[in-house]
Amino acid sequence: MTDQTSVVRQMVWKDLQLHRPHIIATLVCGAAALALLLLKHEGSTYFGAVTFFIALILVGCLLAASNILNERKKQTLAFVMSLPISSIQYTTAKLVGTVLMFLIPWLTLVIAAIWLIAVKGVFPHGTIPIALIVLTLPFVGFCAITAMTLVGKTEGWNIAANVIFNSSYSLVWPFIAGTPSLVGDLGKKEPVWNGAVLTFLGCEFAAIVLILAITYYLQSRKRDFV
Amino acid sequence: MGHSFIISQSDKRPMYLQIIEQIKQRIAVGDWIPGQQIPSIRQLAVDLEVSIITVKRAYLELEREGIIQTRHGKGSQVAQAGDLGSRLREAELAQHLEQVAKLGTMMGLGFGDLEERLRAATDQVFDKELK
């Protein structure tokens, strides 16, 4: 008898295989956006970064929808649930799979950003902390959307989650921009890891942990899995 | 050992009776000889695509009639009784005769009438055989 982590792993791998076209597409788009950034032209730098940021968020939303909702829509859920897994393991497999798919474009962007700043010097090194903070936001948002879609089970919840979290960026950015302790050291040659920055990053991390905890709690309370 | 039983769903008789009849037939014509190993209940059920309980019932009935015997660990065989084939034929004839008697009574025919009809039928069969 194979052990349970192996079953979860097979399920994650299955989902990755099912989304291979999406994954390849995001890799290609990511590479294209990166190439654009390398042109070092002021206009194209910003254009590339913003486009990529938006594309990233869109990809995230589509992935959560596709990987989670399709099992129900396309009626493959019974096939999956007849496998030797519990609903908690199913939750894990879906979360891990969806996040892994999102990580590919996200990590590309983070690496590109850090490289542009630290190596190419497009922006002063003082911008590194803020870059990390800003780039982690869509990841937190993505986790929240994925969790809500998984627990809510329907497209309605997925749309609601998208609306809530994608529009919340417009609240968070002004907050960040208006906090001197966060943006005060942007021009410096070296990154400044002050209390505010660390607290913000800590909150983002805590938010992810909280989202996961709530998700598992709500999933464990469910009595019907199909 | 091959066998070609057909269990028909359009046959109004219960499946277990059809199985019994076809087994008796094979013994009567000599395809299955006394002492011969016959398929186990489970094996026959799988081959016929019929529930095990049905084959079990057929075998139990055949065992009760002394036509087959099942020994634990050795499966089932056609009973060793030497005159099994002719015994089965006798039973079949008795059944037909009973039906003739019943019908005759219903139609109001006496023994004499029946005798006449039987003679006519026998003559017909002999004529056919000669040809």
Place this chain on the structure above:
Amino acid sequence: MNDLAIDLRGVSKKYKFFSLDKVDIQVPRGQVMGLIGPNGAGKSTTIRILMGLVHQDQGEVRVLGRRMPEEQIAAKWDIGFSSEDLRLYEAMTLEWHMAFVRSVYSTWDQQYANLLLKRFGLRAEQKMKGFSHGQRVKAALLLVLARRPRLLVLDEPTTGLDPVARHEILRELMGAMADEERTVLFSSHNTQDVEQISDQITFIDRGRVIDSFDKETYLDRWRRLRLEVPPGIDLPALPGVIAVKQQGRIAIATANAFEPDLPNAYERTGARVNRVENMTLEEIFVANVEHSREEVNA
């Protein structure tokens, strides 16, 4: 290890417009249980509960000795499940699905899988979206059969299939029974299939079990008697008879607890018994449902 492959006791489940009411079902190991009932009777719900996919509101569920849904993971290692509304991944091939199942279950028998591909007439390299309905059903069944699970739970395995496909499936289901450790539970409203391969039959209607017997005993209890009733004779209610339909001098009595003396009992009342007929499971099905609904409404 429990002798019962499936043991449901007092299982109830309430939905908005439908509820399962104190369902009792026992299936001993090594038998085939056929679940019959009209659409919406609760067959699928019962099956989901015994698969641990739905949690019962009340009652005990044990499958292969494991409590459901608490021990469903352990149970599902040994259960092969398929249902009529189950779909596979359209963009992927049958071969991909076989590889996936093989990667999860160590009991996968590739030789048997290849044999099934041939017998079912399926092409492993074809994508699921190119399969017809019948091929899809057979593909899902192949994925389940090739694992040789100890328990097969099938929700409408032959529904909507042509006679050839139906026969192919019944053949493999009975083939599985060559191993006396294996058990099958399947639901169907195709009474022919149930009548043919079931050892036990359970009738469900409107969320309740209305009958559960071994098939041979069950078929033996039901008879249809064709009667001729002379004028002036009123047919009495006789024990074991659940329905009498009379038009003029011709009457048809349906008995669900037939005794050999019943025809004589009718003759003693003055009626004449023309024929005593066995009933097919389909006829029993309809008569049983009608009768039980009358009883509930009375």
